Amino acid sequence: MGCALSGPSVSPDLAVSEEKRTPSQDGGLDFKTDLEHGGDEEPKQPFLLSEAQKELIQASWEILHKDIARVGVIVFIRLFETHPECKDVFFLFRDIDDFQQLKMSKELQAHGLRVMSFIEKSVARLNQEDKLQQLAFELGRSHCRYQAPPKYYEYIGTQFIQAVQPILKEDWTPEAEKAWENLFKYLTAMMRRGFYTEETTRASLSLHARKPAVESTPNRI
Template identity: 55%
Template sequence: MGCAISGLGLTPRQVTESRGEEEHLTEEQIDMIKVSWKVIQEDIAKVGIIMFVRLFETHPECKDVFFLFRDVEDLERLRTSKELRAHGLRVMSFIEKSVARLDQLERLDMLAVELGKSHYRYNAPPKYYGYVGTEFICAVRPILKEKWTPELEKAWKTLFQYITRLMRQGYLEEEGTKRTHALVPTKERPDKKNTAL
């Protein structure tokens, strides 16, 4: 069950860190993503399941991040898992929110950074984020059929690279905050009870 792009172009190491060097979505790419999303939405649950089953097939180490799926070896059982369906829908909901915010990048930035922060709390490191974009693209290509073009693929890749970079930023910010907090002796930490003036 291979995909020609599996592992290509979306790993966080390959995403540039500097805002000045990163690739931005053009208006045409944003329009292409929005139009294709309308078709993808019709099979949103199916895409979420396919995406995660493929993720666990191609990168079995990713299962370690998911407590509920860590010990599941039977991929057929995963396909029918209510928990996997629910998680797939949450991820697809995030993608939907991202597409809706393509014209409001500040809001998209905040959304992706917050998601990265929450992934720190879930102990889901950035090295896995890019895989999701790759598997999403592999899952939606057959759904879009002849509507799938190299230009559309490039647009989705660019969006996922952008989101991945911001999620990584959020993860690292949260990690830094937790490390700093851990270094401050308990006596010096602000006591929430005694902060009133």
């Protein structure tokens, strides 16, 4: 999410081919469903949050917001520890193997803040489903341009949940965890749709650009 630091060495065709072969593990929309239901339609993935769950998320975020810079760094350090292949998407720090050095990286801190900003905007739109959907959809489209494949999206939610548990302490309950899981499931589904919609659009434009112009031949008598 918010992968503005992705590098040119990731092949979008390869990434998408892998996605087509791999079923979604996050409960979101798969490749076929995303193409059948365009970004302007209502999501097939239901919005899974009850009013009580929205309140739990908002209460959690009130506490987390005070320390979002640290949370952002923790999320990505955990992500790279558990899924080291994800570092290949970030060309500015993909070659940093020392995690202590990585924690001090200004680029990593900035990227962590961008992701936390996206989560903050999502929390602010919990009662505006259309705006929340559009927010995640557009982020998915931008990830296509950054060549950050959808298989990585679900990891962020998992690592976020793991990172915030010790911060929230007794305020972290099974109910709060389920609420955050449902939110990330929805966001991931919408991002996947945005990614594949953008990919289809770009492929169509590329194909159109490569088509030779049809020359008109004058009639000869």
